[in-house]
Structures are given as C-alpha cells and as structure tokens.
Amino acid sequence: MTPAKIPIVSVRVGARKRPLDSAKVAELAASIAELGLLQPIGVRPDGTLVYGYHRLEACKQLGWTEIPAVVVDGDDLRAELAEISENLIRNELTLLERAEHLAQLKAVYEQLYPNARGVGRPTKNGATVAPFSEWAAGQTGLAQRTVQHYVQLAESIAPAVRDAIRRTPIASDGAELKSLASLEPQQQRAVAELIASREAGSVREATRELARREFLQCESAGELPTHVQIRHGDFREVLSDLRGQVDAIITDPPYPAEYVPLFGDLARIAAELLKPSGVLIAYSGQAHLIEGLTALASHLRYWWTLALRHQHAGYVVHGGRRVINRWKPLLLFTRKDGCAPAEFADLVEGTGREKELHIWQQSAGELGYLLETFTRAGDLVIDPFVGSGTTAVACLQLGRRFIGCDIDAGAVAIARRRVQDAIKGGDHA
DSSP states (O other), X not given: OOOXXXXXXXXXXXXXXSOOOHHHHHHHHHHHHHHOOOSOEEEOTTSBEEEOHHHHHHHHHTTOSEEEEEEOOSOHHHHHHHHHHHHHTOTTOOHHHHHHHHHHHHHHHHHHOGGGGSSSOOTTOSSOOOOHHHXXXXXXXXXXXXXXXXXXXXXXXXXXXXXXXTTSGGGGOHHHHHHHHTSOXXXXXXXXXXXXXXXXXXXXXXXXXXXHHHHHHSOOTTSSOTTEEEEESOHHHHSGGGTTOEEEEEEOXXXXXXXXXXXXXXXXHHHHHEEEEEEEEEEOOSTTHHHHHHHHHTTSEEEEEEEEEEEEEEEEEETTXXXXXXXXXXXXXXXXXXXXXXXXXXXXXXXXOOOSSOTTOOOSHHXXXXXXXXXXXXXXXEESXXXXXXXXXXXXXXXXXXXXXXXXXXXXXXXXXXXXXHHTTOOOO
C-alpha cells in the first residue's frame, strides 16, 4: 500500500490497545524533527486511526497539518488485527506489553479463523488455517513456544494487576512476571501494590513482606504445639535461655563470604547451649569452607565432614571457574569436652533441591537421616537459621522437640505456617 498525505484533523482516535506515553511522544517528536517520519500511520477509510497513535501525537506536537498514512481495508476484526500486529514490531514494547498484544492478537485471530482453535485441519475445509502460535511465529519471528509462553503469561495475570505493574521494572523481567503469574489472583493484587508503591523490588520481596505483615498481625500464643517453638529474633539474643539443654543444633547458615563471621558466633552460642553429648551439624558451601571450619573450631571440637550428595548436579562459579557441584559439606562438631556418636555413615543421600519457600531452604529428606542418627525421640533440636522451617517439620514428625529462630519475620511466618500445615497433615518432610 502506497502512503498518501491526509489532514491530521481528519484522523479520529478511538480506544487504543496501548496507553499514550508522553515521554515516548516527546522522543518520537525529536526523532521526526531530525529524520522525518519513517513509518506512516494506518487509518480506516473513514479516517479512524488503526495504528501509529504515538507518531500521530508527535507530529501534532511538531505543528504538522498533514501526515503520511495508508488505508487499512477490511472489517473491524481485520483492522484490529492490523493494529496489534503493527504494535508488535515496535522495539519499545515491554515484555508485559508484548505478552498482552499476543494474547489480544490470539483472540482476534481465532474470531477470524475459528478453525484455528482446533487441533489439525477440518476435513471439509478447503483452506488450511494455521494454529495461532504457528501463524504468529511467522509474523513476529518468535518461536512457537515463546508465543505460547507470552500468551499464557498475559492470561495468567489479572488485568488490574497488569495495569498496576505496567510502569515498573518487572514489566520487562520475564522471571518476575512468571513468578507473579504463579500466584493466586488475590495475592497477585497484593504483590502488585507493593511493587507499584516501591515497597518491594521483586515478587520474592513482596511475598516475604506480606508474610512478615501477617506474622506481625497474628497472635503468637496457642498457634503451635508446646514442643515446637519458632522465635523471631537474632539467635545470639533469643536462645540464651537454653544454656546446657540442647541435644543437637542442625542448621544452614548463609554461605557468602560476608556471613563467615556468623560461624564464629554460632560456635560460641553452641558451646554454651549444647549438652556434653550434644552435636552441631552445620551445612556449608565449599568456597569458604576453610574459614567456616576455622571459625567453628574456635569454640568447638571438630569431628568429621559428612558429604551430602545432591540428587541433581548444579554448578557454582568460583575464582572465575565453573565447578560442577555434586555434594555439600555437613560439618560435625561437639563441645570441646564432647564426643560424637559411636557409629555413623558420612555419606548422606539428598532428595533434591527445595527453594520454593526460602532462598536457603534445604531438602527435608536428608534431615530424617540426620535426626535419627544423631538424636533420639524427645531430644531438643534447635535451628538458629530456621528459614522456611524444614527442620521444624522433620522434628515434629519424628518426635523431637524443636526451637528455632530467624531474624527475618517473613521466614518465621512461613515456618510457623508449615508447622501448622504439618499438624493438619498437609506438609510432609
């Protein structure tokens, strides 16, 4: 179609698929002033705008009275198809906008071509109609699976939620949008409000903030059985009443270098809290293993390093080198005057990665072995970095008393909820 100049005042603007972005209009106006209008707008025969809303407004700002345009023939659906298709080729779309446009395009396409909804070709249909994802892939250059993913993403996030996050950084972050789409609609709205108000920078931060608020609002009394306690606070402060009462400390401190000093604090507290027969088992990464061992040995007696074998290998980057990681150290210590059990195996089989509830969450499977090997029914087990409460649930189910704590109120709320679910039979370590 050859563009022709038409009077700008003759162009009628109806409801748009994309809201007008004043910053984008100003940017386009500057570009058009320097280079001219590179792409014409599209209008219906009656002058109704089909595509090019931002270009039209930019030319108005420049004082133009005419604008190059092409006439888009066909019915309303085909005009809508043209508008969405033209928008999709624009580079400035966010990932969210691209997903929305593809979902809208799919709805229009399937109205125009009802046979495209089915699998395969109709037996009495002379013209073959490609499924939407196949057709859209050809139009956009995206893979069919990518088209399907975008459409599912847009359909899984409520319209009001999409509007709330439209001008936030997560609108261009696929991983964040996928996380948001996985939530229930009510939680999506609450998360979107926190992100839009900049009280949270990610979906993970927002969900943890919601959990923290829930924890602060709830009454602590009577929610957990008496033999399970989950405290909110720093382990160096909130466990001092357990001096000499603890049979085992099983915990997973954070691994990065900046947290190495916590291993020294953990050793000091463990030396005060453990019974003479008690043990400390600390998960550890390999990158700062020597520093962790040294810090723990400052107050405790080193006995052994158990190997937790990962069910699925992962990798870590250390010193610029990629390491295929198949195991994790479990550091076994006792008091200086203590002693390890008479017999234990030092290879522990892991049951897979579990990070859905907390970034440092460990699998529940290996905890059964550790509890049954190093403690007895009725023993008191503590976890100073309770995280998502995996150790608490395992202790509950194996008849051990448990006290844990975490400085993060959101983690405490999650752990308490997991224990409550386990009591009801809904969480199995």
